[in-house]
Amino acid sequence: MQRQNPGELTTGKIFTCLIKLAGPMFVGALLQNLQSMIDLFWVGRLGSDSVAALAMSGTILMLLFPIIMGAATGTVAMVSRFVGAGQMDKASDTAGQSLLFALLAGLVTGLAGWFFAGGLCRLLGASESVRALAQDYLGISFLGCCTVFVLFIGNSALQGAGNVKLPMFAMLLANIINLALDPVMIYGLLGFPRMEVRGAALATVMSQAAAAALVVSFLSRGVSGLHVRAGRWRFQPALAWTLMRIGIPSSCQMLSRGLMSMILMRIVALFGTAAIAAYGIGLRFHMIILMPAFVLGNATATMVGQNLGAGKPDRARAAAWMATAIDEVFMVSWAAVMLAFAPAFMKFFDANPEVVRIGAAYLRTVPMFYVFTALAIVLGRALDGAGQTMATM
Numbered sequence: 065m066q067r068q069n070p071g072e073l074t075t076g077k078i079f080t081c082l083i084k085l086a087g088p089m090f091v092g093a094l095l096q097n098l099q100s101m102i103d104l105f106w107v108g109r110l111g112s113d114s115v116a117a118l119a120m121s122g123t124i125l126m127l128l129f130p131i132i133m134g135a136a137t138g139t140v141a142m143v144s145r146f147v148g149a150g151q152m153d154k155a156s157d158t159a160g161q162s163l164l165f166a167l168l169a170g171l172v173t174g175l176a177g178w179f180f181a182g183g184l185c186r187l188l189g190a191s192e193s194v195r196a197l198a199q200d201y202l203g204i205s206f207l208g209c210c211t212v213f214v215l216f217i218g219n220s221a222l223q224g225a226g227n228v229k230l231p232m233f234a235m236l237l238a239n240i241i242n243l244a245l246d247p248v249m250i251y252g253l254l255g256f257p258r259m260e261v262r263g264a265a266l267a268t269v270m271s272q273a274a275a276a277a278l279v280v281s282f283l284s285r286g287v288s289g290l291h292v293r294a295g296r297w298r299f300q301p302a303l304a305w306t307l308m309r310i311g312i313p314s315s316c317q318m319l320s321r322g323l324m325s326m327i328l329m330r331i332v333a334l335f336g337t338a339a340i341a342a343y344g345i346g347l348r349f350h351m352i353i354l355m356p357a358f359v360l361g362n363a364t365a366t367m368v369g370q371n372l373g374a375g376k377p378d379r380a381r382a383a384a385w386m387a388t389a390i391d392e393v394f395m396v397s398w399a400a401v402m403l404a405f406a407p408a409f410m411k412f413f414d415a416n417p418e419v420v421r422i423g424a425a426y427l428r429t430v431p432m433f434y435v436f437t438a439l440a441i442v443l444g445r446a447l448d449g450a451g452q453t454m455a456t457m
Contacts, residue, residue: 073226073367074148074374078383082390085363088228092219093355095235099242099271100348103264106246108413112341114261115414117197119344123329124177124184124198125205126321131173132213134315135165136220137365138307141451143224143290144366148373152289159221159283160292161303166217170210177206188326189333194340201261208269211276218279223366225289230282234275241271310451338416342423345413350430353402356394357438360387361445368449384446391438399431 073081100122107114139162146155181202185195215238219231245267252258259266283292332343364387371380402409406427410420 073370074376074379078367078379078386081367082360082363082383082387085223085226085228085366086359086387088232089223089359089362090355092228092232092235093359094352095232095239097348097352097355098239099268101352102239102242102246103268104345104348104413106250107261107264110250110260112337112414112416112419113191113193114197115344115419116194116337116340117201117261118264119340119347120185120188120194120198120329120333121201121205122344122347123188123325124181124202126325127319127323128173128177128209128212129321130315130317130319131169132166132216133318134311134313135162135169135213135217135307136311137314137448138162138309138311139217139220140224140362140365141310141369141449142307143221144226144369144449145373145451147225147289148370152291155225156290156292157300157303158307159218159224159290160298161300161307162217162221163214163280163283163292164299165304165307166213167210170213173213174206174209177209178203181206188329191337194337197261201265204262204265204269208265208272211269211273215272215276215279218276218283221283221290221292222279223362224369226366226370227289228363230279230287234279234282237278238271238275241274242267245270314448338418339422341414341416342410342419342421342426345410345419346423346426346430349402349409349427353395353398353431353434354437354441356398357391357441358445360391360394361442363387364442365445365449368446369451372450380446380450384443387446388439388442391442392435395434395438399434402427402431 073085104115104118107118139158142158143155146152146158182195182199185198185202215234219234222228222230246264248254248256249259249263249267250261251263256263280292283290286292329340329343332339364384367383367387368380371377371383406424407420409427410423414420414423
């Protein structure tokens with residue numbers, strides 16, 4: 065398996081390098097978001113209560129992102145900087161330290177989330193039936209935190225090294241498994257018990273576990289240029305502190321977004337199950353539309369880190385602005401599509417007229433701000449790639 069040549073990222077044409085990085089990243093991100101859409105498609109056939117439960121669960125699970133995004137930001141910034149400077153041993157040590165953190169944080173967070181899942185559902189204030197379904201989904205999802213943390217950090221290490229194809233293949237594997245298991249576990253096919261929303265959660269956790277195992281095997285064999293064998297998983301205080309110094313501001317930034325999402329969900333819940341379902345579907349579309357921004361931002365972070373490591377700050381700056389310009393084109397195009405076809409998108413997942421009405425209004429309002437969102441995401445990730453996470457916070 066070939067990987068992106070680090071030298072190319074510091075010497076090749078900037079536009080070409082960005083596209084080569086962003087292309088596989090986009091496919092990987094699309095596949096990652098497709099998992100939640102597959103869950104939503106099958107669960108949507110169970111009724112609006114189940115859709116609302118997934119929406120509420122998704123909002124609560126967003127609280128995990130501050131932890132994982134902080135570690136991922138530090139991983140990409142440090143791995144890309146070391147790779148750009150030709151210090152592959154230090155890059156491998158960084159990847160190993162990040163994976164150790166992912167494993168431990170996943171265990172602690174998963175157990176805490178499993179214990180407090182019921183209280184978090186009550187805090188958001190949906191109906192009793194929706195809360196019960198959400199708690200079922202969250203109980204399994206939280207116990208799978210360890211796998212998703214390792215998968216996310218492993219992919220970040222590979223991307224920091226310029227290897228964007230292996231994470232894409234890992235997510236493809238996860239989607240194939242999830243696509244096969246979802247109907248079987250949700251509806252009780254092929255001799256499996258009918259698990260409904262619990263089946264959706266279990267299928268997702270199992271698919272992510274398989275992908276995480278694949279990524280760890282890639283790293284342990286050094287196929288990406290990062291040799292993360294058993295000895296590199298040991299705790300290294302100085303390296304861990306550097307990762308924390310870069311990652312904590314990013315975590316704080318994501319925590320504020322997660323808390324904002326919970327507050328919004330609490331407000332939406334006041335308007336009933338249809339509003340929760342509509343918001344949940346709309347939010348998933350919103351995240352898919354933002355994928356080009358996040359993907360180009362991640363590609364930019366890798367470019368910035370490697371070029372700063374190679375002593376080329378002007379090239380790093382040029383890459384950030386070019387990525388921003390590319391993303392503006394994507395965002396304007398997506399906004400036009402959402403404005404034109406919002407009701408049709410909503411009907412595909414929930415035909416309830418009230419859900420369609422509320423969701424279409426959401427999908428036609430949010431795109432008006434995508435131009436500003438593109439600037440914030442891409443340039444923010446460029447600063448993250450430079451290790452300047454205090455600025456983005």
